[in-house]
Amino acid sequence: MLRWVLAYADDALILGHRLSEWCSRAPSMEEDMALANLGLDLLGQARFLYSHAATLENAAQPERQRTEDDYAYRRDAPQFRNALLVEQPNGDFAVTMVRHLLYASFADLYWRASVTVNDPAIAAFAARSEKETAYHVRHATDWVIRLGDGTDESHRRAQEALEMLLPFADELFESAPDQAPLIAADAVVDPAGLRETYRRRIEQVCAQATLRLTWPSWHQTGGRHGRHGEHLGHLLAELQFLPRAYPGASW
Amino acid sequence: MADATQADPLWEVFLRSRNGLAHKHAGSLHAPDATMALAAARDLFTRRGEAISIWIVPSRAIIASDPDDQAMLFEPAESKIYRHPSFYSVPDDVGHM
Numbered sequence: 434m435l436r437w438v439l440a441y442a443d444d445a446l447i448l449g450h451r452l453s454e455w456c457s458r459a460p461s462m463e464e465d466m467a468l469a470n471l472g473l474d475l476l477g478q479a480r481f482l483y484s485h486a487a488t489l490e491n492a493a494q495p496e497r498q499r500t501e502d503d504y505a506y507r508r509d510a511p512q513f514r515n516a517l518l519v520e521q522p523n524g525d526f527a528v529t530m531v532r533h534l535l536y537a538s539f540a541d542l543y544w545r546a547s548v549t550v551n552d553p554a555i556a557a558f559a560a561r562s563e564k565e566t567a568y569h570v571r572h573a574t575d576w577v578i579r580l581g582d583g584t585d586e587s588h589r590r591a592q593e594a595l596e597m598l599l600p601f602a603d604e605l606f607e608s609a610p611d612q613a614p615l616i617a618a619d620a621v622v623d624p625a626g627l628r629e630t631y632r633r634r635i636e637q638v639c640a641q642a643t644l645r646l647t648w649p650s651w652h653q654t655g656g657r658h659g660r661h662g663e664h665l666g667h668l669l670a671e672l673q674f675l676p677r678a679y680p681g682a683s684w
Numbered sequence: 685m686a687d688a689t690q691a692d693p694l695w696e697v698f699l700r701s702r703n704g705l706a707h708k709h710a711g712s713l714h715a716p717d718a719t720m721a722l723a724a725a726r727d728l729f730t731r732r733g734e735a736i737s738i739w740i741v742p743s744r745a746i747i748a749s750d751p752d753d754q755a756m757l758f759e760p761a762e763s764k765i766y767r768h769p770s771f772y773s774v775p776d777d778v779g780h781m
Contacts, residue, residue: 464724575719
């Protein structure tokens with residue numbers, strides 16, 4: 434269960450950090466706030482899941498006294514279990530929006546399906562998060578349609594972003610072998626069952642956005658097992674700098 | 685991208701608060717179209733639970749009085765205190781009105 438919680442917590446933390454990198458650099462002031470809001474939603478989700486992870490781990494090993502900060506600030510890249518999609522650099526605005534569409538469309542389906550799981554903490558978390566991710570999907574969809582069906586340049590950039598990021602989508606539907614008993618017990622949802630619905634949704638958005646969509650026959654994988662690209666280390670260096678340089682700092 | 689923002693039309697945002705009866709003007713923003721204006725209004729003006737309903741109006745649809753007409757339009761009313769309903773005695777039986 435701990436591995437499951439950390440995988441989805443890491444998705445939210447890493448993507449939330451990526452969105453925070455846009456702060457003061459977005460195309461407009463309105464979008465600057467919008468991206469910060471999306472990032473803060475994800476940070477809130479990460480905090481809940483890390484706290485839950487700490488509760489689980491401390492119950493098993495009371496001497497550890499883990500806190501949410503231990504997971505966010507005191508693990509190195511190979512210990513992170515986020516999907517590779519969310520650590521991809523922001524690129525231009527089209528890359529950020531296509532990446533967000535690909536992530537949020539998954540997260541929205543996943544948390545909506547998780548509202549009825551047996552684990553009351555996860556079910557409550559899912560009910561809260563689903564409302565947030567529903568808006569994330571709406572925002573990313575609105576932008577991808579406008580970029581794709583916009584000017585020649587915005588279309589070209591959105592198309593390039595889509596082709597670059599599509600190979601990362603399928604990893605979101607992986608689950609670790611040790612999660613099979615949890616899935617069987619209805620404690621968590623098997624993401625694999627949502628893949629077809631997800632694909633239909635992405636196809637609909639791309640059709641509206643006049644973007645060409647071909648699902649790749651292969652996909653990037655490794656993030657859920659701690660095998661990451663070079664970008665995650667750089668991201669963590671910035672994310673973790675303060676608590677690493679000044680352990681125990683508070684304000 | 686600054687140019688794109690310049691080209692985006694201006695929208696006025698009206699919010700109805702949880703216990704408010706009428707939508708009240710909250711501010712304005714730039715957005716390419718009505719849908720995006722509504723989304724931006726949500727992101728800019730309702731982050732702290734300020735609203736349960738949003739209205740968006742294109743700023744160019746607002747017909748405003750001319751500041752130069754202020755004297756003509758509004759000053760005459762200032763000397764007509766008898767228009768305030770404060771010169772009538774209310775019978776005790778009526779109680780609070």
